[in-house]
Amino acid sequence: MNAALAVGTRDMANAIRALAMDAVQKANCGHPGMPMGMADVATVLFSEALKFDPADPAWPDRDRFVLSAGHGSMLLYSLLYLTGYPGMDIGELERFRQLGSKTAGHPEYGHAPGIETTTWPLGQGIGNAVGMALAERLLNARLGDDLVDHHTYCLAGDGCLMEGISQEAISLAGHLKLGKLIVLWDDNSISIDGPTSLAVSDDQVKRFEASGWNTIRVDGHDAKAISAALKKARADSSAPWLIACKTVIGYGAPTKAGKSSTHGEPLGVDEIKGAREKLGWDAAPFEIPAPVLDAWRALGALGAKENAAWKKRLAKAPTAAKAAFESPVAASRAQAIAEAIMAAKAQFAADTAKRATRVWSQLTLEHLVPAVPELLGGSADLTPSNGTRTKHHKAVEPGNFAGDYIHYGVREHGMAAAMNGIALHGGFIPYGATFLVFTDYCRPSIRLSALMHQRVVYVMTHDSIGLGEDGPTHQPIEHLAALRAIPNLAVVRPADALETAEAWEIALANPTRPTLFALSRQAVPTVLRTGTDTENLTAKGGYLVSGGAKRAVTLIATGSEVGLVAEAAAALAKEGISAAVVSLPSFELFRAQPQPYRDEVLGSAPRIAVEAAVAQGWHEWLRPGDRFIGLSDFGVSAPGPKVFEHFGLTADKVADAARAIVKG
Numbered sequence: 001m002n003a004a005l006a007v008g009t010r011d012m013a014n015a016i017r018a019l020a021m022d023a024v025q026k027a028n029c030g031h032p033g034m035p036m037g038m039a040d041v042a043t044v045l046f047s048e049a050l051k052f053d054p055a056d057p058a059w060p061d062r063d064r065f066v067l068s069a070g071h072g073s074m075l076l077y078s079l080l081y082l083t084g085y086p087g088m089d090i091g092e093l094e095r096f097r098q099l100g101s102k103t104a105g106h107p108e109y110g111h112a113p114g115i116e117t118t119t120w121p122l123g124q125g126i127g128n129a130v131g132m133a134l135a136e137r138l139l140n141a142r143l144g145d146d147l148v149d150h151h152t153y154c155l156a157g158d159g160c161l162m163e164g165i166s167q168e169a170i171s172l173a174g175h176l177k178l179g180k181l182i183v184l185w186d187d188n189s190i191s192i193d194g195p196t197s198l199a200v201s202d203d204q205v206k207r208f209e210a211s212g213w214n215t216i217r218v219d220g221h222d223a224k225a226i227s228a229a230l231k232k233a234r235a236d237s238s239a240p241w242l243i244a245c246k247t248v249i250g251y252g253a254p255t256k257a258g259k260s261s262t263h264g265e266p267l268g269v270d271e272i273k274g275a276r277e278k279l280g281w282d283a284a285p286f287e288i289p290a291p292v293l294d295a296w297r298a299l300g301a302l303g304a305k306e307n308a309a310w311k312k313r314l315a316k317a318p319t320a321a322k323a324a325f326e327s328p329v330a331a332s333r334a335q336a337i338a339e340a341i342m343a344a345k346a347q348f349a350a351d352t353a354k355r356a357t358r359v360w361s362q363l364t365l366e367h368l369v370p371a372v373p374e375l376l377g378g379s380a381d382l383t384p385s386n387g388t389r390t391k392h393h394k395a396v397e398p399g400n401f402a403g404d405y406i407h408y409g410v411r412e413h414g415m416a417a418a419m420n421g422i423a424l425h426g427g428f429i430p431y432g433a434t435f436l437v438f439t440d441y442c443r444p445s446i447r448l449s450a451l452m453h454q455r456v457v458y459v460m461t462h463d464s465i466g467l468g469e470d471g472p473t474h475q476p477i478e479h480l481a482a483l484r485a486i487p488n489l490a491v492v493r494p495a496d497a498l499e500t501a502e503a504w505e506i507a508l509a510n511p512t513r514p515t516l517f518a519l520s521r522q523a524v525p526t527v528l529r530t531g532t533d534t535e536n537l538t539a540k541g542g543y544l545v546s547g548g549a550k551r552a553v554t555l556i557a558t559g560s561e562v563g564l565v566a567e568a569a570a571a572l573a574k575e576g577i578s579a580a581v582v583s584l585p586s587f588e589l590f591r592a593q594p595q596p597y598r599d600e601v602l603g604s605a606p607r608i609a610v611e612a613a614v615a616q617g618w619h620e621w622l623r624p625g626d627r628f629i630g631l632s633d634f635g636v637s638a639p640g641p642k643v644f645e646h647f648g649l650t651a652d653k654v655a656d657a658a659r660a661i662v663k664g
Contacts, residue, residue, distance in 0.1 A: 007295035009047070009223045013039040014279045015082060015292050017252055020074040021275060022285040023096035023103070025266045030097060030105065033249040033262030034072030034157060037220070038186050041245050042075055042155070044226040045184070046083065046299065049234060051150055053303035054085040057113035060325045060426060061310050062303075063150045064116050064132045068125025069157035069186060070106040071264065077103045080114040082293065083300030088112050090286055109424070109452040117424050118452050121444045123163030124417055126183065129154035130169045131421020131430075133181035133240070134396075134406075138376070139427045141401040143321050146313045151234065154183045158196050161185065161204055165444075167211075168414025174212030175409075177399045179237030182230070183208075187220070188249040194260050208242040220245030252279045324427055328455070328511030330374045340367040341505045342534065348497035354523035357559070358461040360500035361519055362387030368504060369393065369404075376428040378406035379459075380415050385521075386433035386461050412438050416445030416458070423454040429508065431457035435467075436476040436518055439483060449514035450488040456514040457507045463493065463518040464612035466560055466644065471637030476518075480558075481616035483516055484587050492586045493518040494538065495562035496528045499585055502538035506589070520560045522640050528566055528583065541590025542601050547580035553658045554603045556582040556621065557610040564644075565610050567651035572658055579658055580605070587617065606661045612649055627657055 016039040024030035046052075051063040067076045074096065080088040087102060092112070095101035102112040106120035116132075119125040133152040140148040160166055173181055185204065189196050205215045214236060218225040226245065233241035250262030254274035267275065276282060283289050288296075314322060323332055330337075344367045348360065355363075369375055369392040379388045393405035408415035412434050419430040439446060439460060449456040465475045483491050490513055494500040500519070507515035529537070529545045537543040542556075545566065553572075555565035562583045569579040582601055584590060590598065607626040609618050615628045622628060629649065636643055644650060 007291050009040070009043050011292050012047070012295060013043040014252070014281050015288050015296065016042060016075060016078045017279060018276070018281050018283065019078040019081070019093055019286070021267055021272050023074050023077070023093050025269070025272060026094060026285070027097040028266055030074065030266065031071040031264050032074070032267055033190070034069055034186060035075035035078065036251045036253065036262070037188050037247040037249045038072065038075060038155060038245070039251070040221050040223060041184055041226055041247070042079060044223050045153060045230065046079060048227055049230045050153065051303060051306060053307040054083050054114070054300045055304055056307055057085060059307050059310070061148060061150050064129070064152040064425065066116055066119065066125045066129040066132070066152065066154040067107055068119055068123065068129065068154050068160045070119030070125065072157070073103070073105065073107050076107055076115065080112065082288070082296035084297050085112065085114040088114070094286055117421070118448055121448070122157070122159040123165040123169070124444065124448060126154055126156055126160055126166050127169040127414055127417025127445065128421035128424065129181060129183070130173045130178065130414070131418035132425040133173065133178040134176065134418060135422045135425035135427055136180055137178060137401040138396070139324065143324060147310070147317060147321060151180045151182060154181070155186065156183055157186045158188065158191060158200075162200055165413045165417060168411035169417060170208060170213070171211045172408065172411060172414055172418065173240045174208075175398055176396070177212070177238065178240045181240040182233045183240070183242050185242060185244045186247055187244050188247045190249045190258070190260050190263060192260060192263055205242065205244050212239055213242050214239050215242045215244065217244045217246065220247035221251065254278050327426065329426060329429055330372055330508070333372050333374070336371040337368065337505060337508050340371040341501050343367050344501040345498055348501060349527055351497065351526050354525060355497070356520045356523050357494050357496070357500045358387045358519040358521065360497040361459060361504070361517065362390065364501045364504050366390045366392070372429070372508070373404070374427065374429050376404055376406065376422060376430045378408050378415065378431070379433040380408045380412045380438070381410045382434055383407070385435070386459055388431070388433045388459055408432060412441040413445060416442035416449070419456045420445055420449055420452065420454055423449075423456050424452070429455055429457070431459055433459035433461065435462040435474060436460040436479055437462070437474055439479055443482070446483070446489065446514065446516065447486055450486050453488065453512040454514060455507075455511045458514065458516040459519065460516055461519040462521045463559060464520065465631070465635040465647065466612060466640040467521040468640035468643055469637055472634040475635035476613070477631055477634055478614050478616070480518060480611070480613045484617050488513055490515045490586055490588045491518065492516070492538065493559040494585050495557070495559055495583050496524055497526045498529070499538045499583065502536045503585070505536055506539050518559060522560060524560050525563045528562055538585050539589060540593055540597070541586040541588065542582055542584040542598070544601055545581040545583050547578060548603065550578055551580040551603055551605045552578045552662050554580045554582055554605050554607045555610065555654065555658065556584055556602070556607060558584050559611070561610045561612060561649065564649065564651050565654055568654035568658065571651060571655045577658065577662055584621070587620070591620070608654065608657050608661060610649065610654055612644070627661060629654060629657060
């Protein structure tokens with residue numbers, strides 16, 4: 001896409017530099033160096049390569065631009081303003097980093113059109129970009145070039161490439177041959193502490209090549225060289241591309257260019273004055289000369305024609321193809337999902353076998369996968385243990401994207417970041433799996449799922465000391481509490497087959513929230529509650545399993561421990577002690593219920609909460625005088641039942657505690 005504009009590329013790039021200097025100076029904080037250094041690259045990218053339409057920021061077949069080096073957010077905000085994205089006026093740039101502005105310190109998804117993802121935890125953007133590029137190829141395999149044919153561009157810095165997640169993402173992309181992915185590396189050799197040579201001496205180009213990428217080095221201030229590199233990368237989709245752009249951080253600053261001082265602090269009034277003189281930019285702060293702004297706006301208008309042609313093709317496409325671009329994804333599948341869940345629950349209710357909730361999850365997926373083609377499964381090399389692949393799945397392979405199951409390899413963090421990118425791209429509902437203890441390896445991406453309100457499903461199995469022999473390294477202790485602390489993340493720990501099926505219904509029903517399942521390795525009862533009510537009780541977050549009328553004590557538990565307290569309640573009943581059993585699979589969902597409902601479920605009798613985890617978080621449901629039975633230390637290696645017994649997590653111990661609390 002060549003704008004053939006009268007205004008020179010350097011003047012257009014200098015507009016970015018000026019806006020970055022001015023906004024950071026006015027805010028008295030920020031990062032001017034990267035936008036100034038990468039302004040030439042961004043200008044060529046937007047003027048000659050990027051397919052976009054500011055009048056329709058959500059155009060499904062647009063190219064994606066991910067600013068992984070999110071600290072340089074003024075580069076993105078400047079581009080959005082200059083090309084005419086709605087809502088990004090000059091006033092927003094003047095309010096950079098201020099309360100209520102669209103121009104947060106780092107790009108925040110949802111704050112303004114054109115921001116494709118929330119970035120700054122460095123390297124996350126690369127992982128997101130891999131997910132976006134993968135989603136593009138998967139949709140292309142289903143719908144063809146007429147409807148899906150776009151690139152994903154990712155601007156990454158030295159810090160992004162130092163982060164471990166970058167290697168996971170780079171390796172996966174190279175393995176899958178994601179030839180529509182192009183990473184533009186801002187190779188400025190400067191970090192906050194000083195030159196990058198203080199901490200790293202990797203040959204990044206060889207590193208990418210070793211992972212199966214095409215590579216090319218360019219002068220990041222030579223527009224012709226940048227243009228040629230982009231043309232070469234776009235023409236060859238045999239593998240992903242790294243374009244290593246050698247730049248000067250803070251380009252144009254008379255005394256600070258090339259220094260770490262330009263990275264994360266304002267340049268200062270005198271330095272900005274000198275930069276304006278050096279760049280030949282005499283416009284006042286936040287003023288863009290009319291010819292330059294007109295050139296940028298003309299550039300922004302070019303994509304409308306291609307967008308209109310795409311919409312004409314979509315109008316002629318089959319109904320199923322049109323449905324693929326609905327928002328939210330799978331909105332038309334609600335009835336199919338409900339029917340699949342009801343079929344699973346009916347099957348489970350008639351089943352007398354005890355199975356782990358991870359197995360009940362897999363059996364639920366056997367019903368869901370054929371009903372919801374948008375479901376995109378995967379696991380971090382634990383497929384047999386997680387139970388995430390069904391007989392309906394077909395694996396995604398290098399260069400072959402006709403499948404719907406991804407083998408992420410031992411790349412938990414890369415998997416989670418890629419799933420965020422897949423969800424952000426649209427067209428799929430991704431779910432991925434590993435052991436619950438390894439949420440430590442992907443927590444930053446889980447947090448970003450919640451922050452960005454993305455429907456990503458985390459299937460985390462082996463959820464407690466019940467996994468047994470693998471021992472303390474594998475036994476989650478503090479993880480449930482840590483995950484429940486993340487706002488907008490629904491953590492669901494189902495107790496039986498029905499709750500597990502209902503958990504999947506919950507996860508698929510909400511397009512603006514991620515859901516994390518904590519599933520057991522050990523077997524649990526098929527059905528704990530009485531009756532076969534079609535209502536999704538798990539969606540309430542907590543409910544009475546049994547008892548409740550004239551209770552002497554309330555036994556509350558989650559997951560596999562619900563069966564344990566039910567056993568204790570049965571023993572107490574023989575002694576004339578009425579114990580209500582409450583299943584509390586999701587704190588977040590229960591918290592959202594009306595207070596009268598919560599009061600009815602929990603009751604006024606003394607309460608005992610039981611969970612094979614730490615007590616943090618349970619104070620919300622327990623009062624002074626109530627009791628928690630759980631863990632306060634790491635686990636041990638032994639068969640699961642022996643571990644539970646070792647820590648006093650048995651029906652007998654729960655019954656003893658109930659007797660004591662009832663006696664007062």
